[in-house]
Amino acid sequence: MKPTTMKRKYIIITSLFISLFMGACSLKEINPSGVTTDKIASTKSGFNKIINTCYFDLPRYFYGRNLLLITEAGTDLWTADQNSNNNQNYMKYASGGALSIDMAKDFWNGAYDAINYCNMAIGRADQVKDFSNEQEKNETVAQAHFLRALYYFHLVEQFGPCPLTLEETNTANTESTRTAPLDIYEKAILPDLRFAVANLPLTAPDAGRPTKKAAIGLLAKACLQTKEYNTEKYLKEALDAANMLLKNPGTYGATLYTNFSDNFNAENNKNNLEALYQIPFSQDYGSTNVYDHNNDFKRFYCAVTGFGAIISAGFQLEVGRWSGGNFMPSKYLLDAFKNPDGTLDPRYFLSFQTQWTANTDYKWTADAITQFDRASGITPGSELSSGDKAIRVVRPEESDYLSGRSDKLSQKYLWIDLDDIYGSDMKVKMKYTRVNQQPGTVDNPFLRFYPSLTKFNSGYLISPKSNKYTSDAFATVMRLGEVYLIAAEAEFYLNGPDAASASFINKLRDRVHAEHINAGDISLQFLLDERARELCGEYTRWYDLKRMGKANKTYLMKTNPDVGQYFKDGVNGLRPIPQGQIDAISNPDGYQNPGY
């Protein structure tokens, strides 16, 4: 080939290449699997996905997970298991040490994550093209209003003043302003709930979606809670909302169970008549790992395997046989069940497990005899058979207490004297003085066994991972029983202790066959005590103390000094704002709650 021909050939090839090259190149981004909010919000089916996302954080961060730790721990009702320092950030305000600044991070992040979706749904409801009518639209978007109110309610009660946003986030605004709690109630929580009351349907299309009764109940609760912020403006609304539910059981489908314990029974768990609103769990879906579903059932059990007649036997799933929970009742809580006449409020036995049977054939050992200070009748080899009574926790108010107490140390099973666990100083007794065996003062061996709250024994236990067990039971956000107490309290604030207030309370007492009370019995402390009897463990106590002005050192030292000794006034009434929020904002000075 001649050089010139070759040259021409190369020029042709080269220019061909270059033109190909220029044609092939584009810097456009192609994203076939991408979705935008505008697209999704334009149809009903897409919009419903946004509505569904509003629920995302409830089972993930709140109910069934750790909400008990921030709503029940650190109050007059509970101390840590065996009064230890376990979960001390929540149980004992860090036992005098430094509280983890991120102790409530999940609640902060989770609530605001969900609120943004609620804002998105509320703000874009009008973009949906195929709602069949205005009512369908309002019914749908009312869910977002209800949930936004619920998230803000927890935010305000946990953190105090909070950033208030009612619109979907579109810009990266790093300046953050905290709005006063009452403002948040007035601008978000209460109007949202009023909208939800007006527009939610009477019956839910699926479990886990709020209905009118849920909105009315939460409205009553939120209105009452505003009392914490020194206003009486919404107490009437609280009373009215409560009455709306209580006076129209047929309309709203909220009724009291005849039996108190039916609230907590497995067979009622997933279709609970008294519950105003429930969060569902199932192995078939979830934003969390399945093994992190509803863990509330684990929280309240004492360490029954501390006695050799009860073994955990692998990771068995027998209801009521768990061991090693996080919450131990305070003496104040147990005393609250004591009637003035020395009898016990029936709700004590309806709420607590105090007896356990052996699940293995057990022979007493010399060590155990010394440890549990047995009298001479028990010798090594004394037997308990599987199925025999193994542990019973007895309190002075029980009829056979006195007779049983005298030979409590002669029993083959553990007859635990509540007075051996709690002192008259309202504290847990950490030491025990042996009388039968090697006398002396030792660590209290009976401390492991205490009345264990059974309200979360709903079952539905599963073992999704070989060494984990959890529950798919639904979590009850609020039940009708509480509405009676809200009504009674609102009535008390508005009109003082009166018959109307007493009648709300007696209604609850009727079903457990407890003694009636009179107007004269009612005081702020009585209302607190009654709430403890009815609602202990039901995600509410910390807020109750705050509302009634009892979240302070003086009150906690009086009722639960094991916890109260660590409470710092002016600090521990609010949780620390998580560090990530402080870091991310452009105006961090003075943003954190005082004392953190």
Add this chain to the structure above:
Amino acid sequence: MYTKKIKLLVFVIIAFISSASFAQERIVTGVVEDVSTNAPLSSAVIGVNGTQNKVTTNAMGEFSIKVNPEDSILNASYIGYLSTKIQISGKNHVVIKLEASSQSLSDVVVIGYGTVKKRDLTGAVTSVKAEDIVLTPTANAMDALQGKASGVDILKSSGRAGAGVNVVIRGNRSIYGDNTPLYIIDGIPGDYAKLNPNDIESIDILKDASSTAIYGSAGSNGVVIITTKQGKNGRSVIDADAYLGYNGFPRYPHGLVKDDYLKLKREAYRGEKGDYPEFNNDIFADPSQLAAYNAGQWVDWVGLVLRDGLQQNYSASIRGGTEKLNTYFSLNYNNEQGLINNDKNKKYTVRANINYKLSKYVKIGTNIQLTYNNNDQAAPNLFGNSLTFLPLGLPYDSLGNINHVPVDGITNPMSDQIPNQYQNNTLNTYFSNNTFIELTPFKGFTYRSVFGAVLNSARNGRYFGTESIANPEAGFSLPAAVIDNTRGYNYRWENIANYELNLRDDHHFNLTGVTSWADNRSEDAYEAGSGFDLDSYSFYNMGAATKTAVRSSYTQNQSLSFVGRINYNYKGKYLLSLSNRWDGVSRLSEGHKWASFPAAAIAWRISDEPFFQSITNVVSSLKFRVGYGVTGNSGGVGAYGTQGGGFNAPKPVGFGLNTVGPAYILNQQLANQDLGWEKSYNTNIGMDAAFLKGKVDLTVDWYNTDTKDLLFLRSMPASLGGSWGSPFSMWQNIGATNSKGLEVLLNTRNIENSRFSWMTTVTFAANKEKIVSLPGGKNLIASGLFIGHPVNTFYDYEYLGIWQENQSDEAAKFNSKPGDIRLATDGTFNEDGTHAYGANDKQILGSGVPKWTGGLQNTFKYGNVDLVLLITGRWGQMISSNLITRYDPTAGVGNSPDDIDYWTPENTGGYLPRPGLHASASGYIGFDALKYVDGSYLKLRNVTLGYTFSSAAIKRLTMQKLRIYFTANNPFILTKSKLLKYEDPETNGSDNFPLTKQFVFGLNATF
């Protein structure tokens, strides 16, 4: 040009013929080559001895000179080479071999889109040759470079089979962007881990921006250019390499057993309650565990779990060729059995490099690589579980099967090794090809068009049986299985034009122009299921699942670049390089997609100046270099990083038992419409010197890099909302970092004679990095970012010791007791004279950036025996040792490592706090402060003893060369902190998959 050349050729031929007939004035032709590489030397000066008659060689090293009949000797000289005299009596054609005055100066260094001789280099480039790469027997080429390239920090952090290494060149500059270098394999980006190290001819590491700016937006983190072996003209050579390695003896503690375990638990009880427990059921609350204790059923879980690892490698290659066609072909099989059962990696590699010279003007070629990987990963928590699970029970049943529950309440840490219970297998097929056509239409000009494709497909299958203790797939309960199929398609087309031009022999120009287009796509198809009735299905029978989830995704990004470069030198003395690259990528915002990355460098070979000649005996060569360049980093920002939107999540929420609620989840990243490039501005000042006629080579580089407009994944306030429960983040161009440092590379030939030689290579690098600014102008504590400190900074309480008994009053002020951790505070006290340890007491403790890193390699040869000793060091960095905080101070049954030293009233010098004082490790304020330790270490990285058989001995085996060797890798570690007695600090404090010592026996044969 053409015609000129042809005329010249004709002239030469005529002259040649005529010279034979007329013996008066004749023409001598010849070629000047480098003695070791046979590379032609252009611009070499050929003169007739005793006359002024001189010519210079052309680009092909050829010359032609008229000589008179009486002339019998030619002088050949070339800068950087020893001059030589050649007899030409009776010869018309000579081949002149020149020996470099300093050997390394003639080495060819691969730079971006071209090569230069080391002597003409203007930037900071470190080259590593084949023999140094294969010295360390490893399947991973970069692993072998540890300690051999200054300024390249290579860490292996895991002893998993097939684990990779982390490579950082000149420190971390980017916070959320990428800090990994760009790897170019035969001109096209690729994955070095897929290569067979035996196929590598050289690795050249471009470190400063004047060298890397040619790669523009991807050049910030340095560029590693890997060149594979090509066939050579000549007889075929077959190379065979094989080795067998034993991996074992990890520096790793075992769990406590027997009295040591009981002592810790008794002390914990005592710490909590004041006295030792009366009864063993105070320790073993579970009756079955107490029974196991009474029966003496102790288990050393770590001992049971660890086994000997084996590695074998077989590699064979053949290379050869003719003038027109040359090929290189290789096969490799590497099999690594990890330290624990079901942790293994098999790698099969095939490579074919073919070059074909179609004509004088056209060359085509292709490089093909196929790598197949079969990797099994053991469950991740095995080591941690083995250290911390109760050391009691029956690990095996009477038949020798693993007991899932060795004792009531405890799962077996080895549960994932029960047959069919856990599988994590990845099959990866990696195909890489680049095919080129190269045209040399006229002298000095080459045009090369390369089309590269990297096709990568992987199938990852995981199975979790009912007895598995690994975390199952999110959203599923056991048994669960997952199949994840990913495919990547990466295409690149580059056109490179190069024109080399000499003007009046003194002005040498090299002009380069490049266009580069890349298109990267990936697809992912995922399926997960649970509820299988048989474990034996593993992940091969998804149809048997009762509950499934599927998803798929697609991403694509493109980039387009234009490059221009001028290299100029005047008489080889004054060197100048100017380049610019214009880069556009799809993943940045509209209007910000394009940017240009200029660079310039100058160098002065001062030793070529006349005034320098008097000292060339001492300083044989000296060059100064100054370079400046701008490079970019778009790493970290994924495709669609600037687009908003969200994704459909099939079932994150539900309503009732089976009513699944599909949800729309926003992307965590908020869209940023103004996102542009992160840019680094780098200045490099360097010096290359050779002393004592090349006995000593020294390269020193100093650099300063300012990185601005960092691609910062800024966390938004959680109060704005988020995605999947986490706050939003947004890519923004904010913040700045600075890094500066010094690098030294010293090669010495201490002794060199025919029997014995001793050479030493020293590498040293000191790098200082810091964050210069952050968003909002403040430290970001939750993200661990602090202005004035490196990105990798540790911020926590500072450990001062343990409160002693005679300090109890003082300790009480801090709510502490004797045996608690004593921490530094901010010095403040409350009104009541107490101080509660809190967030204000936390401080910057140190950073993971070493003060210096270095390597020292000594190579000895005595007769047929060779010995290499390589020591590497990393000094002055802090590590956060998770093994230390595996200490369980509670009264629970959890176990601790057996090297713990805890405080008791009787052991007041203990490093760890008194057990039992708090209910959980987190109850000890500052527990994490225990783990920050000085991670400085020196390592005997490699000792190799080889023996090469004499050629006489192996002739009958038709071998040209046979060498056998024994290598010990990692045999000895010296740590500064005695707390690291049982760990290898190279893993940066990981408590998982420790590194091992490796003993290898191997052979290299050439046929």
